[in-house]
């Protein structure tokens with residue numbers, strides 16, 4: 001199976017929701033203030049700081065790993081079992097807070113930029129001191145294989161997405177998964193894949209704090225957020241053994257289950 005929606009009432013850990021919400025809200029306040037003061041968007045495209053020590057996502061990464069370490073083992077086991085994976089360990093990487101920005105807050109000239117049309121990724125246009133989240137205008141149809149260029153086809157890597165600020169519905173961008181998998185990605189530099197747009201996109205309603213997960217071949221897309229509030233998510237990636245672990249430039253943790 002390519003994707004799995006976990007139960008709404010799943011026990012994801014006593015402090016899990018509180019810690020995540022606390023980190024998110026704390027950073028959100030300073031981001032909203034910067035937007036109002038017109039200090040948030042940068043004048044020049046800045047790609048060089050992404051993934052470096054200056055990238056503020058790196059500052060909160062250890063906190064997100066700690067939250068995962070403190071999460072319920074039932075939750076982590078449930079994630080693996082929902083894909084019929086049996087393991088005494090889970091390996092977790094790329095924990096991030098993601099945001100779909102309200103459409104009206106995105107400068108209109110940015111929406112036309114080639115980079116944004118391809119990826120929806122806003123951070124190259126954001127001043128690095130506010131780069132705590134991965135900001136998106138939308139998530140064009142893609143598979144997460146885009147993040148693991150050297151991954152062997154027999155390996156399986158999973159992405160777990162958890163809405164933090166509200167449920168996900170069509171008003172705040174929605175979440176759509178295709179029933180057909182894309183077995184490969186035709187051109188890794190071309191993320192918004194119009195020509196391979198799969199048929200049978202299915203709309204999902206995901207509750208606040210309800211996890212959904214998929215493997216690297218599952219096409220998915222989120223649209224523009226037409227609400228006034230930012231839509232926040234917690235995202236992390238995982239695999240069930242080290243043989244499936246992709247080559248990473250960032251840290252990973254292993255948790256005994």
Ligand SMILES: [Fe+2]
Pocket residue numbers: 142143144159220
């Ligand atoms: Fe994705």
